[in-house]
Amino acid sequence: MNxxxxxxxxxxxxxxxxWCPGCGDYSILAQMKKILPDLGxxxxxxxxVSGIGCSSRFPYYMNTYGxxxxxxRAPTFATGLKSTRPDLMVWVITGDGDALSIGGNxxxxxxxxxxxxxxxxxxxxxxxxxxxxxxxxxxxxQVTKSTPMGAIDHPLSPLSVALAAEATFVARSIDxxxxxxxxxxxxxxxxxxxxxxxxxxxxxxxxxxxMAYAQERKQRADNVIELEHGKPLIFGAERDKGxxxxxxxxxxxxxxDVPADDLLIHDALDPNPSIQMMLARMRYPEMPEPIGVLRSxxxxxxxxxxxxxxxxQAKAARGEGDLSELxxxxxxxxxxx
Amino acid sequence: xxxxxxxxxxxxxxVSGITVRLCGDSGDGMQLLGTQLTNTSALAGNDVATxxxxxxxIRAPRGTRAGVSxxxxxxxxxxxxxxxxxxxxxxxxNPAAMVTNIAxxxxxxxxxxxxxxxxxxxxxxxxxxxNPLDADVIDQSYRVVKVAMxxxxxxxxxxxxxxxxxxxxxKNFFAMGLVYWLFGRSLDPTLRFIEAKFxxxxxxxxxxxxxxxxxxxYGETTEEFGESYQVEAAELAPGTYRNIMxxxxxxxxxxxxxxxxxKEMFYGTYPIxxxxxxxxxxxxxxxxxxxxxxxEDEIAAIGATIGAxxxxxxxVTASSGPGIALKGEAMGLGVMLELPMIVINVQRGGPSTGxxxxxEQSDLLQVMFGRNGEAPMPVLAPRSPGDCFAMAVEAWRxxxxxxxxxxxxxxxxxxxxSEPWKIPEMDELPTIVCTHxxxxxxxxxxxPYARNENLARPWAIPGTPELMHRVGGLEKEDGTGxxxxxxxxxxxxxxxRAAKVAKIAxxxxxxxxxxxxxxDVLVVSWGGTYGACHTAxxxxxxxxxxxSHAHIRYINPLPRNxxxxxxxxxxxxxxxxxxxxxxMLLRAEFLVDCIGINKIQGKPFAVSxxxxxxxxxxxxxxxxxxx
Numbered sequence: 001m002n003x004x005x006x007x008x009x010x011x012x013x014x015x016x017x018x019w020c021p022g023c024g025d026y027s028i029l030a031q032m033k034k035i036l037p038d039l040g041x042x043x044x045x046x047x048x049v050s051g052i053g054c055s056s057r058f059p060y061y062m063n064t065y066g067x068x069x070x071x072x073r074a075p076t077f078a079t080g081l082k083s084t085r086p087d088l089m090v091w092v093i094t095g096d097g098d099a100l101s102i103g104g105n106x107x108x109x110x111x112x113x114x115x116x117x118x119x120x121x122x123x124x125x126x127x128x129x130x131x132x133x134x135x136x137x138x139x140x141x142q143v144t145k146s147t148p149m150g151a152i153d154h155p156l157s158p159l160s161v162a163l164a165a166e167a168t169f170v171a172r173s174i175d176x177x178x179x180x181x182x183x184x185x186x187x188x189x190x191x192x193x194x195x196x197x198x199x200x201x202x203x204x205x206x207x208x209x210x211m212a213y214a215q216e217r218k219q220r221a222d223n224v225i226e227l228e229h230g231k232p233l234i235f236g237a238e239r240d241k242g243x244x245x246x247x248x249x250x251x252x253x254x255x256x257d258v259p260a261d262d263l264l265i266h267d268a269l270d271p272n273p274s275i276q277m278m279l280a281r282m283r284y285p286e287m288p289e290p291i292g293v294l295r296s297x298x299x300x301x302x303x304x305x306x307x308x309x310x311x312x313q314a315k316a317a318r319g320e321g322d323l324s325e326l327x328x329x330x331x332x333x334x335x336x337x
Numbered sequence: 338x339x340x341x342x343x344x345x346x347x348x349x350x351x352v353s354g355i356t357v358r359l360c361g362d363s364g365d366g367m368q369l370l371g372t373q374l375t376n377t378s379a380l381a382g383n384d385v386a387t388x389x390x391x392x393x394x395i396r397a398p399r400g401t402r403a404g405v406s407x408x409x410x411x412x413x414x415x416x417x418x419x420x421x422x423x424x425x426x427x428x429x430x431n432p433a434a435m436v437t438n439i440a441x442x443x444x445x446x447x448x449x450x451x452x453x454x455x456x457x458x459x460x461x462x463x464x465x466x467x468n469p470l471d472a473d474v475i476d477q478s479y480r481v482v483k484v485a486m487x488x489x490x491x492x493x494x495x496x497x498x499x500x501x502x503x504x505x506x507x508k509n510f511f512a513m514g515l516v517y518w519l520f521g522r523s524l525d526p527t528l529r530f531i532e533a534k535f536x537x538x539x540x541x542x543x544x545x546x547x548x549x550x551x552x553x554x555y556g557e558t559t560e561e562f563g564e565s566y567q568v569e570a571a572e573l574a575p576g577t578y579r580n581i582m583x584x585x586x587x588x589x590x591x592x593x594x595x596x597x598x599x600k601e602m603f604y605g606t607y608p609i610x611x612x613x614x615x616x617x618x619x620x621x622x623x624x625x626x627x628x629x630x631x632x633e634d635e636i637a638a639i640g641a642t643i644g645a646x647x648x649x650x651x652x653v654t655a656s657s658g659p660g661i662a663l664k665g666e667a668m669g670l671g672v673m674l675e676l677p678m679i680v681i682n683v684q685r686g687g688p689s690t691g692x693x694x695x696x697e698q699s700d701l702l703q704v705m706f707g708r709n710g711e712a713p714m715p716v717l718a719p720r721s722p723g724d725c726f727a728m729a730v731e732a733w734r735x736x737x738x739x740x741x742x743x744x745x746x747x748x749x750x751x752x753x754x755s756e757p758w759k760i761p762e763m764d765e766l767p768t769i770v771c772t773h774x775x776x777x778x779x780x781x782x783x784x785p786y787a788r789n790e791n792l793a794r795p796w797a798i799p800g801t802p803e804l805m806h807r808v809g810g811l812e813k814e815d816g817t818g819x820x821x822x823x824x825x826x827x828x829x830x831x832x833x834r835a836a837k838v839a840k841i842a843x844x845x846x847x848x849x850x851x852x853x854x855x856x857d858v859l860v861v862s863w864g865g866t867y868g869a870c871h872t873a874x875x876x877x878x879x880x881x882x883x884x885s886h887a888h889i890r891y892i893n894p895l896p897r898n899x900x901x902x903x904x905x906x907x908x909x910x911x912x913x914x915x916x917x918x919x920x921m922l923l924r925a926e927f928l929v930d931c932i933g934i935n936k937i938q939g940k941p942f943a944v945s946x947x948x949x950x951x952x953x954x955x956x957x958x959x960x961x962x963x964x
Contacts, residue, residue: 065799068809076640085648109633314623321625
């Protein structure tokens with residue numbers, strides 16, 4: 001059978017994209033359109049579900065099925081959809097406000113159920129669509145429209161939250177690092193179970209440059225560490241810095257100063273999330289921030305498989321339900337004319 | 338079939354109906370006793386109606402008035418519509434149960450008291466100074482039978498070697514045996530129940546059987562009862578019957594709708610009293626293709642439901658008032674997406690957490706209007722436990738014909754009540770045809786919001802090539818479904834969504850009337866007050882008054898003849914367990930000055946109070962006519 005070969009452009013809908021000029025969302029949209037043809041899933045079997053926020057306009061721009069839902073609840077819509085239609089590839093598109101403030105509850109429960117969907121969390125550490133208030137990932141002390149004296153909330157790390165919820169796939173990428181982003185989205189799509197990809201995304205209107213340390217090519221090498229399963233943790237423009245595990249904490253070392261064997265080898269497949277959690281807690285400027293796949297654990301049952309498996313089992317054990325039999329189960333009596 | 342019920346040698350008096358209430362501590366097994374008595378009476382061919390009444394606490398402090406759990410059942414040889422106003426017999430396990438219920442026992446009624454539950458400690462817990470059984474007024478007003486149920490039960494189960502604590506738990510079966518003797522009930526259904534429930538614990542099963550038989554034997558041998566009572570089978574329409582509870586009937590109606598529409602069901606919910614039993618019932622039927630999702634909260638429940646509907650599944654969510662409040666935003670999305678689904682509200686007393694285990698009808702305006710923007714939804718309300726089955730099927734029929742979320746409005750009284758239900762034959766069930774377009778026909782791009790004669794859009798589902806489209810909460814351009822801020826389009830879409838709901842009036846039955854279609858007084862009711870209103874109207878008519886009754890099961894849209902009907906009576910009376918919500922709708926819609934009979938006590942209407950309230954309006958007319 002000859003399947004049509006799709007191109008990125010085939011995934012573009014006929015709607016005008018209406019993000020601000022220079023918005024990081026464009027890059028994520030472009031990478032998504034680029035990787036989808038490689039996944040071998042037909043467009044009609046692909047569904048994008050989003051909540052509310054700039055990121056959540058995403059489904060309108062994809063020539064697939066899509067649902068732009070309500071604030072913070074996209075994982076819930078995905079749950080009903082994927083549970084009843086496991087044949088579909090479902091993406092959840094969300095932002096830091098959407099997923100972690102109003103939708104924090106659903107975000108956690110989707111991950112712990114291991115529903116087989118892909119969550120892409122656009123993190124720009126600000127509220128964009130409501131115009132510039134601080135978000136759950138905004139830095140402490142950040143001055144915004146709603147925090148003239150500085151934010152007093154401690155920021156939330158999506159990766160730490162995901163690992164705490166026993167997520168089976170946790171990754172991070174950067175809008176400006178397009179190749180890495182494409183590769184990471186593809187890895188997420190190929191994972192069976194909930195995948196979370198946090199994408200550092202620049203809001204050039206309300207929080208421009210908040211993550212410049214990770215986004216700008218010149219700074220990136222020193223401030224970001226690219227994780228690869230089975231490889232030692234090395235970073236720096238000169239590849240001269242590494243990460244070592246000492247007791248129960250991580251430290252930055254000069255690779256020249258320590259034996260190569262001392263460097264931490266990244267194990268994304270480890271079901272024990274302890275070291276992955278240490279990596280998730282590395283923060284700029286004290287530590288380089290990790291990008292790539294922190295965790296990818298296979299073989300954990302998914303919610304959608306199990307909910308359907310129970311139906312299959314019940315049918316096998318008791319036969320297809322028969323209404324007439326149901327009505328007459330238990331005690332009945334006859335009234336004659 | 339062989340029977341293991343002995344026959345009495347005492348005199349039997351035949352009566353047309355009995356109302357009995359069983360009361361004890363929550364934990365005394367009164368609800369179990371009540372449901373067994375109900376089932377047994379239904380199997381005897383009686384018409385039955387029940388009213389369970391229990392505290393919101395799982396085990397409220399023992400022996401206190403707050404902890405009293407009661408179950409009332411009326412069984413009769415004629416068709417009945419309520420569990421009865423006054424009691425012919427009252428069984429009480431302790432003083433708290435007695436003092437909180439004795440007022441409802443009719444003069445000359447039988448009071449059966451577990452004597453062992455009456456002691457100084459219990460008086461203190463019940464906040465009574467002395468033994469309430471000793472009051473002269475009690476002896477003079479009622480036939481009092483004191484039974485040492487605890488002692489007698491311990492003696493009856495002694496040979497099974499149970500601990501005293503476990504042995505004492507059997508006393509509800511002793512009480513049951515005694516009640517069964519008194520009203521000529523067969524022990525067989527309960528013996529079968531014990532076998533099914535306790536079969537794996539033979540000593541407990543044997544002890545419960547012994548207690549049940551001891552209770553029966555006590556009735557037969559004691560000198561306290563001169564006679565027992567017999568209620569003949571009721572004359573119901575021919576057919577096969579079973580006893581059914583409201584929530585159970587709702588669940589079965591959903592399963593039936595799923596089957597006949599050839600759709601598997603997704604039920605997303607979060608536990609809440611009094612809706613949870615729908616979930617408990619549905620989870621038993623996964624072999625019918627039922628997928629149940631216990632969500633993390635009410636919003637997730639309806640979110641998942643909408644997701645399932647988008648995928649082409651029969652999607653249902655249920656809650657009670659507080660949970661429906663949480664679902665409001667998502668219901669609005671459902672209206673905007675124009676997807677079929679059912680939202681069930683099993684009402685309880687409000688506002689806020691209110692009275693979780695008590696009934697009320699005060700969510701009508703909530704389900705009519707409790708969403709932001711112009712977001713009309715069809716609203717259907719079953720009138721009785723058995724009617725929940727039919728209305729669940731109706732809700733799904735309307736949802737799919739019109740591509741719209743439908744609200745099904747039940748209440749705690751219907752949900753937990755039970756009645757005989759005539760089992761429908763398969764060919765009596767309506768046909769529901771669900772179709773999904775399979776490919777794009779016609780010129781130009783696929784139009785997800787193109788409409789048919791019902792103003793319904795196509796239910797195009799993911800997985801279908803050529804029909805890819807995006808839905809969402811932003812206003813949609815008619816036809817294309819693209820986001821649109823065009824002012825004229827918004828007006829058009831709001832008008833269209835409203836017109837779509839209004840048009841449903843063409844495909845629902847006209848309002849039927851009990852009695853004449855014009856006259857002095859029309860009683861208009863909805864929901865769980867049906868039985869009380871119907872019975873009250875019957876009594877008014879028997880007393881020679883011109884009173885008719887219209888019980889509305891389709892609230893939005895209203896049946897198309899309602900306006901004419903309201904204007905054909907001199908007075909319209911609207912009894913409701915709220916402060917006048919249907920009345921407000923009727924007055925607003927038809928400019929008819931409806932008069933309310935309103936009660937918000939967490940209790941259903943008594944027939945007598947309705948007869949009295951309706952009577953005020955009939956007598957006004959009689960007088961004005963005479964004058």
